[in-house]
Amino acid sequence: MTATNETRRKVFLGLLGGAAGLAFGGGAAARVAVDEASKVFRLDGGAATYAFGVNAGGQVQTLYWGAALAASDQLPAAVLTEGNSSNEMPVSVSPYEFAGFGGGLTTEPALKVRFPDGVRDLDLRYVGHQDKGDRLILQLKDVQRAVHVALTYAMDEATGILARSAVVENRTGSWIQVDQMAAACLNLPYSDDYQLSFLSGRWAGEFTLQTRAITPGAFVLESRKGVTSHQVNPWIAISRAATGEEAGPVWFGALGWSGNWRISVEMDAMGGVHASAGYNPFDFNYRLKHGESLASPVLHAGFSNEGFGGASRIFHRYQREKILPHAPAPRLRPVLYNSWEATFFDVTEAGQLALAEKAAGIGVERFVVDDGWFGARNSDKQGLGDWVVSRKKFPNGLGPLVKRVNELGMQFGLWVEPEMVNPDSDLYRAHPDWVINFPGRQRSQARNQLVLNLARKDVCEHLLKVLDGLVASHNIAYLKWDHNRAWSEPGWPEAAPDEQQRLYVVYVDKLYQLLAELRRRHPKLEIESCASGGGRVDLGIMRLTEQVWTSDNTDPYDRLVIQDGYSHAYAPAAMMAWVTDSPNFVNKRETSLEYRFLSAMQGGLGIGANLNHWKDEDFSKARRLIGEYKLIRATVQLGNLYRLVSPRNGSPRSATLSVSQDRKQAVLFAFLHSSMMRSAQQTIQLRGLDADTVYALRAIAGAAAPGTVARASGAYWMGHGLKVILEGDFQAAAFVLQAAAHT
Ligand code: GLA
Numbered sequence: 123m124t125a126t127n128e129t130r131r132k133v134f135l136g137l138l139g140g141a142a143g144l145a146f147g148g149g150a151a152a153r154v155a156v157d158e159a160s161k162v163f164r165l166d167g168g169a170a171t172y173a174f175g176v177n178a179g180g181q182v183q184t185l186y187w188g189a190a191l192a193a194s195d196q197l198p199a200a201v202l203t204e205g206n207s208s209n210e211m212p213v214s215v216s217p218y219e220f221a222g223f224g225g226g227l228t229t230e231p232a233l234k235v236r237f238p239d240g241v242r243d244l245d246l247r248y249v250g251h252q253d254k255g256d257r258l259i260l261q262l263k264d265v266q267r268a269v270h271v272a273l274t275y276a277m278d279e280a281t282g283i284l285a286r287s288a289v290v291e292n293r294t295g296s297w298i299q300v301d302q303m304a305a306a307c308l309n310l311p312y313s314d315d316y317q318l319s320f321l322s323g324r325w326a327g328e329f330t331l332q333t334r335a336i337t338p339g340a341f342v343l344e345s346r347k348g349v350t351s352h353q354v355n356p357w358i359a360i361s362r363a364a365t366g367e368e369a370g371p372v373w374f375g376a377l378g379w380s381g382n383w384r385i386s387v388e389m390d391a392m393g394g395v396h397a398s399a400g401y402n403p404f405d406f407n408y409r410l411k412h413g414e415s416l417a418s419p420v421l422h423a424g425f426s427n428e429g430f431g432g433a434s435r436i437f438h439r440y441q442r443e444k445i446l447p448h449a450p451a452p453r454l455r456p457v458l459y460n461s462w463e464a465t466f467f468d469v470t471e472a473g474q475l476a477l478a479e480k481a482a483g484i485g486v487e488r489f490v491v492d493d494g495w496f497g498a499r500n501s502d503k504q505g506l507g508d509w510v511v512s513r514k515k516f517p518n519g520l521g522p523l524v525k526r527v528n529e530l531g532m533q534f535g536l537w538v539e540p541e542m543v544n545p546d547s548d549l550y551r552a553h554p555d556w557v558i559n560f561p562g563r564q565r566s567q568a569r570n571q572l573v574l575n576l577a578r579k580d581v582c583e584h585l586l587k588v589l590d591g592l593v594a595s596h597n598i599a600y601l602k603w604d605h606n607r608a609w610s611e612p613g614w615p616e617a618a619p620d621e622q623q624r625l626y627v628v629y630v631d632k633l634y635q636l637l638a639e640l641r642r643r644h645p646k647l648e649i650e651s652c653a654s655g656g657g658r659v660d661l662g663i664m665r666l667t668e669q670v671w672t673s674d675n676t677d678p679y680d681r682l683v684i685q686d687g688y689s690h691a692y693a694p695a696a697m698m699a700w701v702t703d704s705p706n707f708v709n710k711r712e713t714s715l716e717y718r719f720l721s722a723m724q725g726g727l728g729i730g731a732n733l734n735h736w737k738d739e740d741f742s743k744a745r746r747l748i749g750e751y752k753l754i755r756a757t758v759q760l761g762n763l764y765r766l767v768s769p770r771n772g773s774p775r776s777a778t779l780s781v782s783q784d785r786k787q788a789v790l791f792a793f794l795h796s797s798m799m800r801s802a803q804q805t806i807q808l809r810g811l812d813a814d815t816v817y818a819l820r821a822i823a824g825a826a827a828p829g830t831v832a833r834a835s836g837a838y839w840m841g842h843g844l845k846v847i848l849e850g851d852f853q854a855a856a857f858v859l860q861a862a863a864h865t
Contacts, residue, residue: 151257154253154275162200166190167283168283182248188427206392215391219273230398246264282424299407300408304418310397313395318341376661378665407620409621438762457485458486471518475523489532489534491523506571521596535602540636541576542605542606557575561615576628600649649667655673656671677708679713679769681722702730719747817860
């Protein structure tokens with residue numbers, strides 16, 4: 123095991139409760155059953171069963187993944203699938219759990235290596251397994267050479283979500299080079315109506331749900347940007363044509379990796395569907411000396427027979443209970459104020475103090491100073507990297523502001539972008555060699571900045587020292603941790619040429635370690651993952667950050683679509699959403715303050731408006747709605763989400779319902795985006811309530827149709843529904859249903 127991987131394991135062991143982050147701290151692991159005679163391995167959890175077996179040749183194949191089977195069901199042993207001619211070798215049309223490139227494999231390998239003698243054939247066979255109670259470890263080895271692979275399977279009992287990863291270890295006596303490595307391969311049997319869903323986008327337009335038929339050939343989703351990326355997110359769902367929001371099978375997976383990744387979904391010549399997810403093989407190689415090993419990221423995969431809604435509800439639960447900091451009880455998101463859209467770089471002590479007084483007055487709980495507080499940072503052209511409070515803007519340092527913010531009953535938070543540097547900065551002038559670069563080649567800038575090389579020990583030590591000092595010397599409760607550009611010229615000149623491409627792995631490992639160490643030193647510190655909006659949202663970083671920023675686009679209508687897409691993969695518990703000014707800075711759309719609030723109240727609520735421009739009535743409206751939000755936030759953040767009416771594809775309406783875990787409270791948000799054609803008022807049938815409980819209805823904003831009953835059973839609200847009055851463009855209403863009695 124390399125130092126890097128060893129440290130990665132230790133970090134996860136120490137902070138996350140298990141080796142490679144796979145063993146679960148709280149809650150039970152799923153049932154594991156191993157039939158030694160037939161070599162059938164079976165994991166049961168939630169409403170799912172996953173089974174694989176070892177065939178007569180020692181190859182490991184998926185046997186079943188789907189709805190829970192009866193405990194008494196026996197699965198037939200694994201056998202290679204036959205092709206229909208000599209052109210389709212059995213290994214290429216069989217559902218391998220983790221295939222090496224070799225032995226005639228023509229589909230996507232999970233692992234591809236080269237040896238010093240030029241051999242590039244790797245044929246992995248089962249050599250043993252260990253049942254560790256909370257996880258199963260499968261040992262594979264090449265038929266001839268001492269390349270060992272350990273596959274880890276950890277299934278969560280409550281949700282049936284399986285965390286899979288792999289470690290390759292070189293015991294050959296010489297070096298080997300890993301050219302490609304996945305966490306896992308997922309296999310589904312032939313079907314001619316599979317659909318692939320994924321999330322795509324761009325800056326200010328993240329998390330758009332895309333769906334396409336899975337057809338013969340391969341479809342590749344990836345990031346080559348050094349970071350998770352806005353363009354495609356490492357989450358997929360495979361469904362059947364008839365699958366809907368609340369019914370039908372959905373197989374899904376998300377890769378926990380914040381660097382270059384790839385998911386390939388392939389239909390082989392005989393119609394089998396294989397999805398492999400892991401490091402992006404593009405420009406990848408990782409040389410292992412004898413005795414060294416490389417761990418893959420973790421792929422988290424689940425199954426639901428209850429449509430996309432069912433799939434996302436179990437995935438949200440899994441994230442709350444297994445992934446997010448403080449799992450299984452992630453902390454509620456405080457109401458935040460952030461000054462970015464109000465002031466941009468024009469940050470001053472007096473200006474921030476004035477905003478803080480106003481924010482406290484409406485019930486804000488955390489006050490955050492965004493970009494512009496440090497060095498010579500008056501625009502995005504200079505100062506990045508110099509994490510020293512600007513004495514021009516804060517003559518007495520941050521102390522007086524932090525003190526006042528705390529006196530006002532709020533926590534204090536700060537924006538940082540530690541991984542980056544402006545060439546026009548003291549840091550870069552002192553250490554021009556600290557950035558990712560190829561010697562003698564151009565250093566392409568984006569937003570006038572370059573990427574610091576976190577793979578370098580000195581860079582990490584510097585960042586830890588600076589950030590630790592910053593947090594320790596001020597009462598900082600929260601950091602918004604940004605990453606605002608894609609990588610370019612990804613060189614690491616100080617490393618040996620044949621080790622430089624380790625950068626793709628080591629950088630991300632070091633980033634995770636830096637975050638983990640900072641959290642260890644400051645247990646109360648909370649962190650938000652931001653990358654020009656939603657460019658770094660994945661289950662790797664989300665183990666170390668309480669919250670994520672889904673988009674710089676704060677337009678409340680666009681945001682509904684972004685939030686809808688986000689919620690297919692990620693939990694509302696971590697999703698921040700702000701109320702900002704109208705017209706919105708991104709698209710100039712004008713909307714009412716109430717509409718903006720109701721859009722943002724579906725996640726962790728933030729206020730990003732320029733409060734200096736607000737009128738008295740805006741303050742009183744905001745105070746009231748923030749008060750309402752505090753009464754429902756546990757349900758919104760930690761409850762079960764039902765996407766009742768989708769805002770996608772230009773739908774004129776949308777609605778979501780959040781139901782608390784104990785089903786005592788439900789919160790309905792309903793929107794009319796366009797009153798086009800004066801369409802009829804909509805009756806919305808709720809879901810997820812307890813049919814036998816009487817719920818009292820109360821409007822937070824907007825109104826139900828005249829004559830709507832004040833109290834009725836869950837059966838009534840789910841069957842008869844609730845007619846909401848909305849008229850005009852960009853209108854919104856919200857209601858609370860509170861359990862009052864049993865029927
Ligand atoms: C990025 C973030 C914004 C803001 C700016 C500051 O664009 O996504 O929210 O913090 O950086 O420069």
